Amino acid sequence: MVTAEMDMAGRTLYLPRMPFGGSRLLAAAFHSIGFDARVIAESDARTLELGSKYTSGDECYPQKVVMGDFMRLIEDEHLDPKTLAFMIPTANGPCRFGQYASLQRVVLDEAGFDEVLILSLTSADGYAGIGEHARELIRTGWRAVVANDILMKMLLKTRPYEVTPGDTDAVYLEGLETVAATLARPNVATKEKLADIKAALSRVKGAFLSIPVRDEDRPLIGVVGEIFCRLNTFSNEELIRHIEAQGGECWLAGVGEWLWYTNEEQFRRYREEKRRVSKDWLKTYLTKRIQLGDEHALMEDFHDVFHGYEEPHVTEIMEMAQPYLPQSGSMGEMVLSTGGTVFFHGKGADGIVDISPFTCMNGIITEAIYPKVSREHDNIPIRVFYFDGTQSDLERDVGIFLELAATYKRRKKVVRT
Ligand code: SF4
Numbered sequence: 001m002v003t004a005e006m007d008m009a010g011r012t013l014y015l016p017r018m019p020f021g022g023s024r025l026l027a028a029a030f031h032s033i034g035f036d037a038r039v040i041a042e043s044d045a046r047t048l049e050l051g052s053k054y055t056s057g058d059e060c061y062p063q064k065v066v067m068g069d070f071m072r073l074i075e076d077e078h079l080d081p082k083t084l085a086f087m088i089p090t091a092n093g094p095c096r097f098g099q100y101a102s103l104q105r106v107v108l109d110e111a112g113f114d115e116v117l118i119l120s121l122t123s124a125d126g127y128a129g130i131g132e133h134a135r136e137l138i139r140t141g142w143r144a145v146v147a148n149d150i151l152m153k154m155l156l157k158t159r160p161y162e163v164t165p166g167d168t169d170a171v172y173l174e175g176l177e178t179v180a181a182t183l184a185r186p187n188v189a190t191k192e193k194l195a196d197i198k199a200a201l202s203r204v205k206g207a208f209l210s211i212p213v214r215d216e217d218r219p220l221i222g223v224v225g226e227i228f229c230r231l232n233t234f235s236n237e238e239l240i241r242h243i244e245a246q247g248g249e250c251w252l253a254g255v256g257e258w259l260w261y262t263n264e265e266q267f268r269r270y271r272e273e274k275r276r277v278s279k280d281w282l283k284t285y286l287t288k289r290i291q292l293g294d295e296h297a298l299m300e301d302f303h304d305v306f307h308g309y310e311e312p313h314v315t316e317i318m319e320m321a322q323p324y325l326p327q328s329g330s331m332g333e334m335v336l337s338t339g340g341t342v343f344f345h346g347k348g349a350d351g352i353v354d355i356s357p358f359t360c361m362n363g364i365i366t367e368a369i370y371p372k373v374s375r376e377h378d379n380i381p382i383r384v385f386y387f388d389g390t391q392s393d394l395e396r397d398v399g400i401f402l403e404l405a406a407t408y409k410r411r412k413k414v415v416r417t
Contacts, residue, residue, distance in 0.1 A: 013037040013085040019231040025144035028180035033133035043234035061357035062228035085117035149254035154208045160249045161213035175204035219405040222344025223252040224337040225355035260314035308417035333362040348416030351381040351405030358388035
């Protein structure tokens with residue numbers, strides 16, 4: 001496992017956009033424990049050029065984008081490697097995701113940039129890269145995740161209906177800064193910080209609700225898929241904006257879902273290793289209780305506006321996936337995407353979009369399963385959109401899909417709340 005050495009002094013930590021808002025708030029959480037953290041600049045053609053230069057072509061598209069973005073800082077901005085640290089998420093799982101951090105390390109070393117640190121947050125090592133502030137960061141970081149999921153939900157349920165284009169994006173971006181300022185304050189007691197975040201979110205909620213909107217009846221599209229490609233708007237070529245431009249509204253599976261899923265996976269491992277009564281199990285259990293409490297506290301002020309948009313707990317999603325992908329043999333986003341599809345159908349969605357990188361193992365499996373899922377759920381339209389940075393006729397494909405969703409909307413049996 002690759003982790004940072006403890007000494008981050010004099011370094012700036014760069015975070016990939018996953019999504020931008022989530023990374024912005026996570027950077028603020030890092031600020032609260034004294035780290036200089038920033039979100040990497042928006043990806044562009046140079047990202048793909050450098051991503052191609054430093055990967056072999058066998059890697060997943062998200063790896064190419066992350067690699068390209070990081071190498072751009074070194075090659076184009078000529079930042080001193082001694083002042084740099086890159087954060088790369090990692091997880092145990094069935095696919096290549098767990099190898100990203102190791103590969104980035106190899107590439108940096110071979111290119112002569114061995115002084116760049118890689119911070120790879122993982123519970124497997126007790127978040128060793130963070131040092132003494134690990135617990136504090138994990139708590140604030142979780143609140144950042146929940147806060148962004150809330151703001152993203154407000155963004156997506158408002159933007160398609162705005163009267164003046166750009167209003168909702170502006171409120172979202174300002175809202176991020178409002179919440180980030182609260183998250184970034186150091187040495188604040190956890191209770192007080194929670195109250196501050198709630199107050200900040202409440203102000204942003206008011207700003208969202210004051211945006212003039214049209215009364216329209218649009219097809220609701222549930223969005224699932226591989227976590228990076230789904231959340232990184234450069235990788236998915238702003239698919240959600242395309243759907244909105246052609247008359248749809250999207251409900252995007254957030255980041256919190258993945259963290260809850262890794263929690264459940266941890267419990268599954270304890271069961272398999274017969275460590276149900278252990279210190280580690282108790283630690284994970286208590287962490288879960290605390291995180292549930294924080295999530296509930298932050299969400300409760302939004303119950304009125306999220307009526308009909310209530311999020312399931314991940315265990316419900318896993319149960320919904322069970323008939324198609326038994327948990328004893330399947331892991332990762334394929335489970336969440338399949339369960340998420342069944343969930344969205346039950347909430348009255350009019351279509352499901354799965355965003356996956358080309359050749360993604362999860363996308364390949366879910367694509368094989370979706371016809372059965374669709375057949376067993378009123379033939380709801382489900383479509384996998386693959387991305388690899390090459391051009392495709394997205395307008396046309398989205399248009400066709402929305403036609404199917406509109407037809408389904410007229411005949412569907414599950415009415416939306
Ligand atoms: S989920 Fe897909 S894209 Fe992501 S690492 Fe696994 S195989 Fe690659």
